[in-house]
Amino acid sequence: MNYLQRQFHALLDHCLDERKEIRSLRKTAFDRFNQLGFPTKKWEEWQFTDFSEIRKNEYRLAWGKDLPKIPDKIPGLIPDTYSIIIINGHYQPQLTKLPTGVSVKSHEDFSQIDGDEYSLNGNQNPFLALNTALMNSEISLIVEPDSIIEKPIQIIHLTTALSDQFMNHPRLVFQIGRNSQATLVEHYIGETKIPYFVNPVTQVSIDENASLNYIRILEEDIFGCHTATTNYILKNDARLNTTSFSSGAKLFRHDIKLDFAGDGGEAVFNGLCLTEDQQHHDQHVIVDHQQNFCQSRQLFKYILAEKSSGVFNGKVVVRKNTKQTDADQSNRNLLLSPSALMNANPQLEILSDDVKCSHGSSTGELDDDAIFYLQTRGIDSETAKSLLIHGFANEIIEKVKPISIQDYIHNQFTDWLS
Amino acid sequence: MLEIKNLCAAVENKEILKGINLNVKQGEVHAIMGRNGSGKSTLANLIAGKNNYSVTSGEVYYKEKNIAAISPEDRALNGIFLSFQYPVVIPGVNTTYFLKEALNAKRRNREEEEINAADFMRLIKEKLKEVDLDETYLKRSVNDGFSGGEKKRNEILQMLILEPELAVLDETDSGLDIDALKTIAHGINQYRREDRAIILITHYQRLLKYAVPDYVHVLMNGQIVKSGGKELALELEEKGYSWLEK
Numbered sequence A: 001m002n003y004l005q006r007q008f009h010a011l012l013d014h015c016l017d018e019r020k021e022i023r024s025l026r027k028t029a030f031d032r033f034n035q036l037g038f039p040t041k042k043w044e045e046w047q048f049t050d051f052s053e054i055r056k057n058e059y060r061l062a063w064g065k066d067l068p069k070i071p072d073k074i075p076g077l078i079p080d081t082y083s084i085i086i087i088n089g090h091y092q093p094q095l096t097k098l099p100t101g102v103s104v105k106s107h108e109d110f111s112q113i114d115g116d117e118y119s120l121n122g123n124q125n126p127f128l129a130l131n132t133a134l135m136n137s138e139i140s141l142i143v144e145p146d147s148i149i150e151k152p153i154q155i156i157h158l159t160t161a162l163s164d165q166f167m168n169h170p171r172l173v174f175q176i177g178r179n180s181q182a183t184l185v186e187h188y189i190g191e192t193k194i195p196y197f198v199n200p201v202t203q204v205s206i207d208e209n210a211s212l213n214y215i216r217i218l219e220e221d222i223f224g225c226h227t228a229t230t231n232y233i234l235k236n237d238a239r240l241n242t243t244s245f246s247s248g249a250k251l252f253r254h255d256i257k258l259d260f261a262g263d264g265g266e267a268v269f270n271g272l273c274l275t276e277d278q279q280h281h282d283q284h285v286i287v288d289h290q291q292n293f294c295q296s297r298q299l300f301k302y303i304l305a306e307k308s309s310g311v312f313n314g315k316v317v318v319r320k321n322t323k324q325t326d327a328d329q330s331n332r333n334l335l336l337s338p339s340a341l342m343n344a345n346p347q348l349e350i351l352s353d354d355v356k357c358s359h360g361s362s363t364g365e366l367d368d369d370a371i372f373y374l375q376t377r378g379i380d381s382e383t384a385k386s387l388l389i390h391g392f393a394n395e396i397i398e399k400v401k402p403i404s405i406q407d408y409i410h411n412q413f414t415d416w417l418s
Numbered sequence B: 001m002l003e004i005k006n007l008c009a010a011v012e013n014k015e016i017l018k019g020i021n022l023n024v025k026q027g028e029v030h031a032i033m034g035r036n037g038s039g040k041s042t043l044a045n046l047i048a049g050k051n052n053y054s055v056t057s058g059e060v061y062y063k064e065k066n067i068a069a070i071s072p073e074d075r076a077l078n079g080i081f082l083s084f085q086y087p088v089v090i091p092g093v094n095t096t097y098f099l100k101e102a103l104n105a106k107r108r109n110r111e112e113e114e115i116n117a118a119d120f121m122r123l124i125k126e127k128l129k130e131v132d133l134d135e136t137y138l139k140r141s142v143n144d145g146f147s148g149g150e151k152k153r154n155e156i157l158q159m160l161i162l163e164p165e166l167a168v169l170d171e172t173d174s175g176l177d178i179d180a181l182k183t184i185a186h187g188i189n190q191y192r193r194e195d196r197a198i199i200l201i202t203h204y205q206r207l208l209k210y211a212v213p214d215y216v217h218v219l220m221n222g223q224i225v226k227s228g229g230k231e232l233a234l235e236l237e238e239k240g241y242s243w244l245e246k
């Protein structure tokens, strides 16, 4: 028996009172995971990422007793936001602040949650199956129809003060009701010196004419491995604006899928990955244009230092007989060291004629001519380099709204640079 | 102010400068003319401190000091300025921010306080007028999407703000319409002073009509083959360069 099997059985014993649909869902999912196994170099969509760290480390699931003393100051808290705090996998209702129009359900209400959102539907991502089998931390957030939520809602997953190697499989469901507007921040922070593993699955659905501004911040500790799956479903005229800012984790893999399930949807993805040391960040994005008049924009940037590596794999699919699709995908990477490595593979799969599509990828180093130009203006070469790196990142950072979140990301970026 | 002695430089084993001698004193304006590929920009870049050339022999003295080991930024802080033939785009770096950084680097070097925002805006608005640019350029990234002429004005703008002692202007007049040429010449004359020196690299007599040089030099095959007064530029315009070939 491997560690995952032991943990799975322990979980089933622990949650004897769970609804039987959920129990059978867990079993099906675990069977699926065992069939699939951890990805190997032979799997085309996973070939550049080595998961042996997660396979070998014997993580255990976090339980109630793993809840440490709540820190006086929660790290990463952005001023002027509503907040939902999860510490070592445990939701802290007493720290939750939410406006009217927004409700949240957690693990305790899990038995009431509709099983549909959890079904695997033939998905072949082993980390999704693993999450479904082992999910031990659930948050379901619902924004009621016709609600304008002015302030951002920040969901912090903090991993801190571990006693031994552990793992968490958070399950997040976000539903944005018709005509509503909200900003959500999904924020992962780690502060520990012990290896850990976080494997969240986030399901986002945006109803008719609703709009979601969604920011994902990854600041896991360098001892953490983070594999994530995010699925978006956009109904008619729904709008999604996402920013992902990822600087943490030893290993980060993110599978993002967006389905336009109605006409007139708009989706914007902006991403900034910062890696150093031996970090590895791998993002796979699929945007599926299966309806008419939909627009998608992607801009993913990586800044890779030292011996770190990155993977970007983006795919835009435009289905047969769809009308007036407008899709753009762009990936730009900056290598700060000769040992840094980037693998980029932007793809288009276009089966309709009525499209406007573009895509491109480029990887380069800092421009020596630009450094010289700045030097001739009296700016020393270190400052010049940092200005250029800043300039490269700014294209993503300056688009982040509201300004409180932009400032937070900007500060974290500046810290990373120095 | 600037003394170049027998300067020889090569790139990838190709000799480009083959013994340049040039002496520029305070208050003087020197024009350097010459065919494409004769080594004018190479000379300008070497004065500014670009390090991808190998200097095989010779020296450059600035304010009586050999500057071989001085970095480009320290040369700039000590008063050398290069207006680029091809100004470089700096994506994502806002022009105002860049100008302020550059000015403050100079002020810090002189142990002065950094300029405050209000004074800076006042200064920049005044100088923008001199080069006939409007304030919208300040909000854009440095040279990003600027037209050829706008880039050149931006170079002169920087010269006026940074107030160098030695300005090397590499084809700042190329690709300009006639009004822009006058604007640039006006900027140069505005800058010209008894305690400053200018090296004007150009292909055309027309700039020299407005910004009149004290000396004109012809660079050919990496050497200065002829020097003279401002009339030499006229002669070159008439006769071309072939009569100077050995």
Ligand SMILES: Nc1ncnc2c1ncn2[C@@H]1O[C@H](COP(=O)(O)OP(=O)(O)OP(=O)(O)O)[C@@H](O)[C@H]1O
Pocket (backbone or CB within 6 Å): B011, B012, B014, B016, B034, B035, B036, B037, B038, B039, B040, B041, B042, B043, B085
């Ligand atoms: N990095 C380099 N690698 C190879 N050759 C170079 C390099 N830099 C300059 N050269 C060569 O050196 C010679 C002189 O170039 P330079 O740019 O100094 O000429 P120039 O006089 O400024 O010409 P123009 O009037 O066209 O601006 C050219 O033949 C050019 O191709």
Ligand SMILES: [Mg+2]
Pocket (backbone or CB within 6 Å): B040, B041, B042, B085, B170, B171
């Ligand atoms: Mg030139």
